[in-house]
Amino acid sequence: MTKNQIRPTFSQIKEAYEQGKTVVHRTPVLTCNSINQMVQSQLFFKCENFQKTGSFKFRGASNCVFSLSDKQALSGVVTHSSGNHAAALSLSARMRNIPAYIVMPSTAPNVKVEAVRGYGGIITFCQPTLKAREETAQKIINEKHAHLIHPYNNYNIIAGQGTAVLELIEEINDLDIILAPVGGGGLLSGTAVTVKSQKDTVQVIGCEPENADDAFRSKKAGYIIPSENPDTIADGLLTSLGTKTFPIIRDLVDDIVLVSETEIMNAMRLVFERMKMVIEPSAAVPLGALISDKLEVKDKKVGIIVSGGNIDTKNISSIIKNK
Amino acid sequence: MTKNQIRPTFSQIKEAYEQGKTVVHRTPVLTCNSINQMVQSQLFFKCENFQKTGSFKFRGASNCVFSLSDKQALSGVVTHSSGNHAAALSLSARMRNIPAYIVMPSTAPNVKVEAVRGYGGIITFCQPTLKAREETAQKIINEKHAHLIHPYNNYNIIAGQGTAVLELIEEINDLDIILAPVGGGGLLSGTAVTVKSQKDTVQVIGCEPENADDAFRSKKAGYIIPSENPDTIADGLLTSLGTKTFPIIRDLVDDIVLVSETEIMNAMRLVFERMKMVIEPSAAVPLGALISDKLEVKDKKVGIIVSGGNIDTKNISSIIKNK
Numbered sequence: 001m002t003k004n005q006i007r008p009t010f011s012q013i014k015e016a017y018e019q020g021k022t023v024v025h026r027t028p029v030l031t032c033n034s035i036n037q038m039v040q041s042q043l044f045f046k047c048e049n050f051q052k053t054g055s056f057k058f059r060g061a062s063n064c065v066f067s068l069s070d071k072q073a074l075s076g077v078v079t080h081s082s083g084n085h086a087a088a089l090s091l092s093a094r095m096r097n098i099p100a101y102i103v104m105p106s107t108a109p110n111v112k113v114e115a116v117r118g119y120g121g122i123i124t125f126c127q128p129t130l131k132a133r134e135e136t137a138q139k140i141i142n143e144k145h146a147h148l149i150h151p152y153n154n155y156n157i158i159a160g161q162g163t164a165v166l167e168l169i170e171e172i173n174d175l176d177i178i179l180a181p182v183g184g185g186g187l188l189s190g191t192a193v194t195v196k197s198q199k200d201t202v203q204v205i206g207c208e209p210e211n212a213d214d215a216f217r218s219k220k221a222g223y224i225i226p227s228e229n230p231d232t233i234a235d236g237l238l239t240s241l242g243t244k245t246f247p248i249i250r251d252l253v254d255d256i257v258l259v260s261e262t263e264i265m266n267a268m269r270l271v272f273e274r275m276k277m278v279i280e281p282s283a284a285v286p287l288g289a290l291i292s293d294k295l296e297v298k299d300k301k302v303g304i305i306v307s308g309g310n311i312d313t314k315n316i317s318s319i320i321k322n323k
Numbered sequence: 324m325t326k327n328q329i330r331p332t333f334s335q336i337k338e339a340y341e342q343g344k345t346v347v348h349r350t351p352v353l354t355c356n357s358i359n360q361m362v363q364s365q366l367f368f369k370c371e372n373f374q375k376t377g378s379f380k381f382r383g384a385s386n387c388v389f390s391l392s393d394k395q396a397l398s399g400v401v402t403h404s405s406g407n408h409a410a411a412l413s414l415s416a417r418m419r420n421i422p423a424y425i426v427m428p429s430t431a432p433n434v435k436v437e438a439v440r441g442y443g444g445i446i447t448f449c450q451p452t453l454k455a456r457e458e459t460a461q462k463i464i465n466e467k468h469a470h471l472i473h474p475y476n477n478y479n480i481i482a483g484q485g486t487a488v489l490e491l492i493e494e495i496n497d498l499d500i501i502l503a504p505v506g507g508g509g510l511l512s513g514t515a516v517t518v519k520s521q522k523d524t525v526q527v528i529g530c531e532p533e534n535a536d537d538a539f540r541s542k543k544a545g546y547i548i549p550s551e552n553p554d555t556i557a558d559g560l561l562t563s564l565g566t567k568t569f570p571i572i573r574d575l576v577d578d579i580v581l582v583s584e585t586e587i588m589n590a591m592r593l594v595f596e597r598m599k600m601v602i603e604p605s606a607a608v609p610l611g612a613l614i615s616d617k618l619e620v621k622d623k624k625v626g627i628i629v630s631g632g633n634i635d636t637k638n639i640s641s642i643i644k645n646k
Contacts, residue, residue, distance in 0.1 A: 028351035030373055034441070049599040050353055118357070269636070276372040276601040276632030309599030313592070316639075 007248045008159040010197035013190070016063040016159040017166055023062050023095060024163070025051050029171050032275050039290045041297040044175065046168040049279050049309025053087040053119065055236075056164050056187055056307050057151070061088035063160030064149045065096050073098045075145040080133040082108045082116075083236060084308055085151035090121030101146050103136045105129075111312045152186030153242030162190030168303050169195065175202055176300040179286035181307050182206035182215045182256065183237035185245030191305060192252035205295065206249065206256040207286040209233075209264065214240040216256045219249060233261055236282035236308065257295060263288035271306075278316070283307040330571045331482040333520035336513065339386040339482040340489055346385050346418060347486070348374050352494050355598050362613045364620040367498065369491040372602050372632025376410040376442065378559075379487050379510055379630050380474070384411035386483030387472045388419050396421045398468040403456040405431045405439075406559060407631055408474035413444030424469050426459045428452075434635045475509030476565030485513030491626050492518065498525055499623040502609035504630050505529035505538045505579065506560035508568030514628060515575035528618065529572065529579040530609040532556075532587065537563040539579045542572060556584055559605035559631065580618060586611035594629075601639070606630040 027047045036042055048056035065077060076099035079089050086102045093100035102121040104113065105128035116123055126136040140146055150157065164187070165178060178195055182188040188206045195204050208215050212230030218241055226240035241249065249256075259267075267287035271279050286304045289295055350370045359365055371379035388400060399422035402412050409425045416423035425444040427436065428451035439446060449459040463469055473480065487510070488501060501518055505511040508529075515527045531538050535553030541564055549563035564572065572579075590610035594602050609627045612618055 025354075028353070030351070031348075033375070052356070054599060272601060273636055276377060278595060278599040278601060313596055 005155065007189070007193055008155045008162065010193065012155070012159045013162040013166060013194050016059070016156070017163040019066055020059060020062060020160065020163055023066065024059055026167055027051055027164070029168060030275060030277075034274050035270060035287075039297060041300045041302050043290070044168065044172045044301070044303045045275070045306050046164055046303060047277065047306050048164055049277060049283060049306050051308070053084065053091050054308055054310040055084040055088065055280075056161055056305065057084040057088035058091065059163050060157035060160030060186055060190070061085060061149065062092040062095070064154065064156045065089070065092035065098070067156050068147060072147060075147070076101060077149045078103070078137055078140050078144070078146040079149050079151065080137040081151040082112050084310055086112070086121060087115045087119050087310075089149055090116050090119035094120040099144075099146070101140045101144065103133050103140070105133065109312065115310070150242070152184035152239070153244045155244060157186050158190045158193070158245065158248070160190070161187045162194040164305055165191045165194045165303070168305070169198060172301070172303065174301060175303045177203040177205060177295075177297060178303040178305070179205050179207055179289065180305040181234070181237055181282050181285040182208045182249070183212070183282065184239040185215060185241045185249050187305060187307060188215075188253060189245040189248035192248055196252045203254045204252065206253050207289045208256055208258055209237055209285060210258040210260050212237050213258055215249060216258055218246060219253070219256050222250065232264075232281075234264055234282040234285055236280060237285070257289045259285050259288040259292065259294065263292045267291055277306075278309045278311065279306055280308045280311045283309065328478065330512070330516055331478045331485065333516065335478070335482045336485040336489060336517050339382070339479070340486040342389055343382060343385060343483065343486055346389065346415075347382055349490055350374055350487070352491060353598060353600075357597050358593060362620060364623045364625050366613070367491065367495045367624070367626045368598070368629050369487055369626060370600065370629050371487055372600060372606060372629050374631075376407065376414050377631055377633040378407040378411065378603075379484055379628065380407040380411035381414065382486050383480035383483030383509060383513070384408060384472065385415040385418070387477065387479045388412070388415040388421070390479050391470060395470060398470070399424060400472045401426070401460055401463045401467070401469040402472050402474065403460040404474040405435050407633055409435070409444060410438045410442050410633075412472055413439050413442035417443040422467075422469070424463045424467065426456050426463070428456065432635065438633070473565070475507035475562070476567045478567060480509050481513045481516070481568065481571070483513070484510045485517040487628055488514045488517045488626070491628070492521060495624070495626065497624060498626045500526040500528060500618075500620060501626040501628070502528050502530055502612065503628040504557070504560055504605050504608040505531050505572070506535070506605065507562040508538060508564045508572050510628060510630060511538075511576060512568040512571035515571055519575045526577045527575065529576050530612045531579055531581055532560055532608060533581040533583050535560050536581055538572060539581055541569060542576070542579050545573065555587075555604075557587055557605040557608055559603060560608070580612045582608050582611040582615065582617065586615045590614055600629075601632045601634065602629055603631045603634045606632065
């Protein structure tokens with residue numbers, strides 16, 4: 001990546017795609033007639049819940065890890081995200097046979113700790129504050145010379161995430177609209193760069209929980225307005241846009257729509273019952289926008305990036321039962 | 324089909340496959356590294372839980388419906404199965420714009436009634452005995468001249484079910500073993516005919532609940548021994564082999580293994596947690612055989628027909644939580 005770049009180029013996304021071919025799952029694109037009838041349009045679900053480590057995050061993380069030179073890679077990678085990115089980075093590092101240092105708050109749920117451990121991540125616990133996480137990560141960088149891999153504010157991450165929609169539009173080449181959830185914005189910005197550089201008449205819409213609406217407000221304002229105490233079941237979307245993702249979303253994304261907690265849960269349940277898939281709440285936000293008529297999609301062909309399927313099974317029954 | 328035939332020929336399965344191309348979903352083949360590590364072999368899951376109506380049954384039912392002549396089709400089709408076959412037959416009939424008469428016991432769970440209704444089936448309720456179901460179906464045949472489509476004891480059904488594994492071996496052409504659940508035997512016999520006529524060194528194994536082990540006992544005895552009061556969570560496998568499926572299973576299937584209720588539930592949970600898929604208990608029986616070391620598969624390539632994903636969401640939480 002060059003110095004004054006403001007977004008990854010399409011050829012960088014294409015490189016990520018070529019590099020990923022041997023490590024990334026090409027996930028299936030599924031359809032569901034009964035949901036199509038419900039929303040009166042044709043939906044194409046790009047199922048990143050079936051991606052390695054259970055989310056699209058593996059695309060960006062592995063792109064970063066495999067883009068390091070042998071010398072760089074030797075000292076390993078570090079991050080202070082505790083969710084899907086941490087799992088994805090851990091597995092990517094293990095596949096390259098290098099260490100992944102994961103800084104996690106001491107309060108992290110056991111299921112996340114176990115996931116990272118299962119993929120071979122080396123965990124350092126710290127106090128549950130952003131300051132403690134950043135300081136602990138910095139200490140590891142100083143000691144081990146490990147490379148910090150930010151979960152979204154990194155052009156190699158953004159390029160990697162953009163490969164999901166590249167596979168989707170390769171397979172379904174006449175989509176009218178593409179929907180992706182937005183948290184830190186890595187997936188949405190990568191999606192937008194890919195789509196707009198291939199066919200700029202295709203609409204790209206970000207879908208965000210009402211209770212974590214920083215991208216919606218930031219895009220409207222024209223500058224980054226971070227979320228304050230976001231509180232949503234979509235735990236992958238609690239983060240706010242970064243300095244690298246915001247400008248892409250400001251410039252290339254057509255719109256951002258907000259979705260309520262109930263709509264998210266209804267969409268999750270619908271996918272579970274009709275499509276026989278487990279998706280995490282964050283992944284249900286785009287369908288939540290459709291089933292609540294937040295978007296005009298009648299007779300359109302709509303692509304949806306289903307971002308992941310990692311959900312604590314303890315919680316799923318309450319979500320599914322909650323009719 | 325000719326009169327003295329003892330099984331569908333491979334070319335009849337091929338015809339079913341060609342005919343199905345425009346109506347049947349080509350379902351994805353998924354893999355899961357963590358489950359592979361657990362069983363020390365490479366598993367390839369043919370995901371018929373993503374098939375139309377949520378199970379492989381749509382393959383056989385649609386093959387029957389679309390094999391009828393226009394004149395035959397006019398009077399519609401009838402069955403007295405109330406599960407996945409009824410849903411599959413209803414949708415197949417609707418796609419051909421003919422009536423599907425479904426005879427159901429008055430005690431059928433609401434979720435099954437709603438599924439059949441949702442696909443346009445015309446339901447006639449009767450007393451919950453086999454006699455009442457057969458008589459009611461016969462009455463409809465007499466009145467409407469509708470064609471009885473048996474859920475498994477029918478060569479067009481068997482040929483249709485055999486198309487799932489045909490797609491699987493087209494995609495993964497060096498499998499060593501193929502596993503399918505067995506209830507009435509339509510799926511297992513169709514699978515066996517396809518596999519053995521293509522490459523007879525590939526093993527075909529039927530997987531059956533211990534608590535509904537009629538296929539296991541029948542194959543051992545050399546004649547049909549129906550189940551008496553089978554009682555298993557795998558509600559799709561309560562039926563016993565038929566006169567058309569038994570000889571195929573006797574002659575072409577290499578072995579039948581039995582799986583306990585706990586193993587079935589453990590397999591379901593594993594697929595849910597690791598593969599992010601909803602599968603019904605019947606579909607979990609083959610994986611149940613693997614995780615309990617019932618089969619020697621070390622370093623082998625194993626295909627599994629994941630038969631369906633229709634489960635009452637009310638029941639899933641207890642199954643998933645039951646660790």
